[in-house]
Amino acid sequence: MPISPIVLQRRQAELGRIRLGQKNPEKGFPMKLDRFRFTSVSEQYVRDLADLYGGTAQAWDNNGIPSWEVITEATSIPVIVVKNGMSQWMEFWAGGGCMHRCDGVTNMLTGDPCDTEEKVQVGKKKVNPHTEAKPTTRLSVMLPELEAIGVFRLETHGWNAAAEIPAVAELAQFVGDLVPAVLHLVERRAIKDGQTSRFVVPVLDLQIGAAKLREIVEAKSGIGNELEAGASSGAAAIEAKRPDYLALATEAGDVDAVREQWTKAADAGHLTDDLKQALTDLAKTLHPTDDQEPVEGEPVLDPPDVLWQKCVTVAGTLGWTTDQLELALKSDHDATPWDATSEQLDALLTTLEAEAA
Structure with missing residues (x-):
């Protein structure tokens, strides 16, 4: 055997x-x-x-x-x-x-x-x-x-x-x-x-092909039919599926919910400037759970390792080498990929995205 x-x-x-x-x-x-x-x-x-x-x-x-x-x-x-x-x-x-x-x-x-x-x-x-x-x-x-x-x-x-x-x-x-x-x-x-x-x-x-990809997505998440419908009905159909993040956060009524909806919107690519402002304004009116301080409009940042990978991806589209990316992190934020904070890496990512735009 x-x-x-x-x-x-x-x-x-x-x-x-x-x-x-x-x-x-x-x-x-x-x-x-x-x-x-x-x-x-x-x-x-x-x-x-x-x-x-x-x-x-x-x-x-x-x-x-x-x-x-x-x-x-x-x-x-x-x-x-x-x-x-x-x-x-x-x-x-x-x-x-x-x-x-x-x-x-x-x-x-x-x-x-x-x-x-x-x-x-x-x-x-x-x-x-x-x-x-x-x-x-x-x-x-x-x-x-x-x-x-x-x-x-x-x-x-x-x-x-x-x-x-x-x-x-x-x-x-x-x-x-x-x-x-x-x-x-x-x-x-x-x-x-x-x-x-x-x-x-x-x-x-x-x-x-597209048919095989839809089959995989449908098997793993059950949304294959939605993808097929979206391909035929265009961006309007996709937009109709977008969650109402502000309404969900308002219904929950606490700061943790604001953080959660902020993160979900960011991950889905739906975090517009208007939504950022609306969630920030909502957070100011709510009391934090578990005696935490209010978020006061601050976004929920990804962990450093996730943010570093995002920086690597965007830097790649700019044609940067690894050494160039590490040098930028060191010169602008006095940090390395192994000790940088989420705030430092988020700032670097913002700079890279602005240059790539």
Whole structure:
């Protein structure tokens, strides 16, 4: 009898890697690519990939492991997203090993809370592994055009991919165990001090139609028919479904209800300036529950980790790099992503949204 999946999580065999960079052949430092690079210990797989997507298959020394590589001409490739094929952590690697892996709160290597004071020797300097950690997103996909059963793994350390890929991969879990998609390399730009920098971001595009999407939504929330009706009747039908947040808060008659309706409206994208003012005015006339102070018009802010992800998403639309976003937070609010308050991150988000408008 096989081991229970609860005890042993099953996974596809890894056949190789999808890489977005390589070492400079002359100077040895890492350099980014604007097209896909495949590596594998299998010469046949790499030669087949070269036939499919261009490039020349050649031998490659993977730190003493005889391997093969091909830098293709492809910037888009068909893939199949597999169940449980994505992982995401904040990681810091040094000396050939992973020194820190966390979810932003808990160190997964020790099970202890992240230590922001710990110092370890790395080379000639001492660093805090938690603050040095970078987002590490790993996505395993099958290549339907390759005659092989197994997955190739993409690993990226960018904030844009960290913010975008998980949402698409999560949607894929609702679609099925094997979901067709296209993996793109999309160029984005950032302008700093008058200088324009260009970089590529991996983007996952699920190949599912509107009918399948409605089916998924209906199965999970029971509102598939509403989506279909909304598509035919236009914005007026969608607007008719908007809750009366002010009436709901007024009926409840306490400040907690105002906070709740404020948050719900904000999450749904319905928090207009008029609604903000109306809820603020209502809050001033009410007494807080549990002897709390009145809100006096102050919005309910998301937790810092949620606000940081929102900042990352908006910054990505502006073409900002992670370093640029962290620098803006440090220079404007004297904070880092790990110690910033909700108020500081909300102020940064407001600035980013204004620039993106």
